[in-house]
Amino acid sequence: MEQLLFSLMNGVIYGLLLFMVSAGLTLIFGMMGVLNFAHASFYMLGAYFAYTLQGVAGFWPAVIAAPLLVGLIGVAVERCFLRRVHRHGHAHELLLTFGLSFIIAESIKLFYGNYPVDYRVPAPLDFSAFSIGSTQYPFYRLLMGGIAIAMFIAIYLMLTRTRVGIVVRSAIHRPSMAEALGHNVPLVFMGVFGVGAALAGLAGAVAGAFYTTNPNMALELGVMVFVVVVVGGLGSLAGAMLASLLIGIITSLAVTVDASLADLFALFGAGEWARGIGGLMTLNLSSLAATLPFALMLLVLLVRPGGLLGENG
Amino acid sequence: MNKLNLSAITVASALGAFCAMPASAAPVKIGLVETLSGPQASSGQAYRTAVRYVVDQINAAGGWNGEPVELLEYDNQGGPAGAADKLKAAAADGVQIVVQGASSAIGGQITEDIRKHNLRNPGKEMVYINMGAEALELTGEKCNFYHFRFAGNAQVRTKALVEGMKKAGALGGKVYSINQNYSWGQDMQQAIIDNQKAGGYTVVEKTLHDVNKIQDFSPYVAKIAASGADTVITGNWSNDLLLLMKASKAAGLKARYGTVYLDQPGNLANAGDLAEGNFVVHTFNAEAGGPDAEQFVQDYQAKTGHMPVFIEPQTVYGMKMVADALKRTQPANGALSVNALAQALETARIQTPMGEMSMRAADHQAQLPMVVSAVSHDARHKVDGTGMGFKPVLLLTAQQASTPAQASCKMKRPG
Numbered sequence: 001m002e003q004l005l006f007s008l009m010n011g012v013i014y015g016l017l018l019f020m021v022s023a024g025l026t027l028i029f030g031m032m033g034v035l036n037f038a039h040a041s042f043y044m045l046g047a048y049f050a051y052t053l054q055g056v057a058g059f060w061p062a063v064i065a066a067p068l069l070v071g072l073i074g075v076a077v078e079r080c081f082l083r084r085v086h087r088h089g090h091a092h093e094l095l096l097t098f099g100l101s102f103i104i105a106e107s108i109k110l111f112y113g114n115y116p117v118d119y120r121v122p123a124p125l126d127f128s129a130f131s132i133g134s135t136q137y138p139f140y141r142l143l144m145g146g147i148a149i150a151m152f153i154a155i156y157l158m159l160t161r162t163r164v165g166i167v168v169r170s171a172i173h174r175p176s177m178a179e180a181l182g183h184n185v186p187l188v189f190m191g192v193f194g195v196g197a198a199l200a201g202l203a204g205a206v207a208g209a210f211y212t213t214n215p216n217m218a219l220e221l222g223v224m225v226f227v228v229v230v231v232g233g234l235g236s237l238a239g240a241m242l243a244s245l246l247i248g249i250i251t252s253l254a255v256t257v258d259a260s261l262a263d264l265f266a267l268f269g270a271g272e273w274a275r276g277i278g279g280l281m282t283l284n285l286s287s288l289a290a291t292l293p294f295a296l297m298l299l300v301l302l303v304r305p306g307g308l309l310g311e312n313g
Numbered sequence: 314m315n316k317l318n319l320s321a322i323t324v325a326s327a328l329g330a331f332c333a334m335p336a337s338a339a340p341v342k343i344g345l346v347e348t349l350s351g352p353q354a355s356s357g358q359a360y361r362t363a364v365r366y367v368v369d370q371i372n373a374a375g376g377w378n379g380e381p382v383e384l385l386e387y388d389n390q391g392g393p394a395g396a397a398d399k400l401k402a403a404a405a406d407g408v409q410i411v412v413q414g415a416s417s418a419i420g421g422q423i424t425e426d427i428r429k430h431n432l433r434n435p436g437k438e439m440v441y442i443n444m445g446a447e448a449l450e451l452t453g454e455k456c457n458f459y460h461f462r463f464a465g466n467a468q469v470r471t472k473a474l475v476e477g478m479k480k481a482g483a484l485g486g487k488v489y490s491i492n493q494n495y496s497w498g499q500d501m502q503q504a505i506i507d508n509q510k511a512g513g514y515t516v517v518e519k520t521l522h523d524v525n526k527i528q529d530f531s532p533y534v535a536k537i538a539a540s541g542a543d544t545v546i547t548g549n550w551s552n553d554l555l556l557l558m559k560a561s562k563a564a565g566l567k568a569r570y571g572t573v574y575l576d577q578p579g580n581l582a583n584a585g586d587l588a589e590g591n592f593v594v595h596t597f598n599a600e601a602g603g604p605d606a607e608q609f610v611q612d613y614q615a616k617t618g619h620m621p622v623f624i625e626p627q628t629v630y631g632m633k634m635v636a637d638a639l640k641r642t643q644p645a646n647g648a649l650s651v652n653a654l655a656q657a658l659e660t661a662r663i664q665t666p667m668g669e670m671s672m673r674a675a676d677h678q679a680q681l682p683m684v685v686s687a688v689s690h691d692a693r694h695k696v697d698g699t700g701m702g703f704k705p706v707l708l709l710t711a712q713q714a715s716t717p718a719q720a721s722c723k724m725k726r727p728g
Contacts, residue, residue: 115579255522255536288523
């Protein structure tokens with residue numbers, strides 16, 4: 001029971017982290033139709049910037065400044081690169097961001113080396129919030145979760161309750177009409193891209209200290225973020241939230257299940273037969289934990305191609 | 314015009330390769346088929362540094378047959394497919410000695426490809442010098458005459474680790490086995506189970522998980538905590554090790570870690586104080602080796618800019634055994650006969666600061682000394698710019714560390 005509670009909480013927090021990164025991706029896609037391959041690279045940049053700045057300015061200023069820097073880079077990428085290839089269609093934009101992700105990863109290796117850097121949770125934040133049974137729950141995880149929830153509420157309110165939100169949403173749905181009504185749609189695009197990048201940067205700055213900050217972190221998270229966005233529905237913020245939590249909880253709970261398909265068959269008296277077949281039948285669910293999200297994505301694509309909360313679902 | 318020239322050269326060289334007699338006094342070519350780009354590039358580059366260090370020494374001592382030995386680099390891009398491609402390129406370039414270490418999956422591909430290549434091209438054999446692919450099958454079912462392993466394997470490592478931790482009184486009665494779900498991790502899990510009796514522990518639970526895909530290890534840590542284990546033994550490397558240990562620390566887990574790859578650069582810096590008191594089994598620790606070891610460390614640092622860590626020492630000594638075998642191989646028609654070299658490798662024997670190291674002919678598994686060390690502030694050599702280093706706990710000679718050759722190895726020798 002304790003372990004279940006613990007796993008559930010771990011899953012929720014990990015899901016919230018996934019949301020922090022995928023929020024920007026889904027916003028950018030929903031608005032501009034750009035599937036930004038470099039998005040997870042912004043996450044990595046956030047972590048490295050925060051690592052560099054914390055040596056000079058301390059942890060909190062670094063966590064605030066790093067996303068701003070990443071946001072500026074995002075703005076520059078949109079203004080100087082994406083806008084130029086926009087008229088050539090989505091394939092070019094995709095290739096551009098794909099190339100960009102390589103350039104960012106290699107530049108990081110150039111400046112910081114191949115190995116993980118020494119970016120850690122600062123000592124004042126490194127304590128346990130409470131214990132369940134014999135296991136302690138780190139405060140920093142709660143902090144990460146809190147930041148993600150605050151972020152979700154802030155974006156949600158901004159999109160639904162403010163004038164900026166109205167313009168942004170109209171630019172998403174009918175860009176040419178919004179432009180005809182006198183709104184500067186390219187500016188809105190640039191802003192959204194910058195904000196999306198900054199959100200990923202914030203996630204990196206916060207999570208880089210808890211996990212590791214290394215040149216592969218974009219690769220490790222990048223794929224999962226795409227899964228989240230596809231499962232949730234491209235362009236849907238609430239969908240991204242739902243999918244992140246779902247994936248976080250599924251992977252976390254799957255680890256604790258030491259059962260295989262053969263055990264399922266055993267319920268119907270065919271356990272021996274299934275064990276005899278071996279292979280997939282005897283594979284423990286726990287060893288597949290990290291693969292389950294992909295199975296979920298497959299299922300969603302088959303049943304609801306638009307994603308859980310996607311518009312065309 | 315340029316294109317024409319190029320294709321003309323290609324055709325000419327292809328023709329040349331086709332009907333080439335063993336060229337007179339051809340320099341020996343060593344091909345490093347390693348992961349030099351992509352996510353795991355750091356390991357591949359460490360192998361490269363160490364191999365280059367020894368090749369430079371071979372050449373400083375006059376090379377082979379009066380010619381310097383050539384070192385060619387091939388980037389296998391981190392996967393067996395890339396390795397298979399580059400191996401063909403290496404064969405076309407006339408490489409006779411193939412060196413690789415990072416990843417057992419790639420090692421498995423190379424050893425199979427070389428076996429087939431040698432069957433199809435008698436007289437143009439290649440030999441595979443394995444510096445770090447530690448999966449047991451390479452010296453078991455897949456063992457072949459042209460494969461030599463100069464690293465440990467799961468059985469050797471675990472046996473030494475268990476002995477060292479037991480001696481330090483840090484093993485406890487309950488052990489949790491967590492490993493990566495591929496050949497190496499599965500071997501480790503088996504070895505941890507096999508050593509229960511010798512170590513006087515029981516394996517309370519065992520887990521295999523996806524390789525380098527997991528960001529959040531806290532669910533696994535919850536499982537370890539629930540099992541009540543005193544010690545966690547893991548063959549995890551890179552991020553899988555670091556993230557696992559960080560998650561343990563965050564959850565306040567009291568269990569001690571017995572690891573194989575804690576000495577990978579960056580690990581101690583990143584883990585911080587939580588690394589202290591955990592164990593690693595490796596092939597070299599300067600503090601356990603006296604003045605010779607110190608001299609090697611200094612020379613290596615002078616040549617490469619950093620201390621030999623992680624897989625570098627074992628690669629250096631492996632290459633020194635290759636150098637030893639090369640020295641004893643006489644040129645045939647002015648060229649290197651790989652069969653003769655392989656026979657010389659079977660009897661290679663060198664002195665290292667850790668003790669004597671030799672090759673076992675039965676399965677081509679190097680017999681090498683093992684050191685078990687604990688992370689401590691008292692260590693002589695600090696690493697990663699932290700105040701900590703690896704303090705040796707137990708040094709096993711090659712004989713003590715050795716585990717028997719696998720029965721599944723049926724070595725077929727040429728001729």
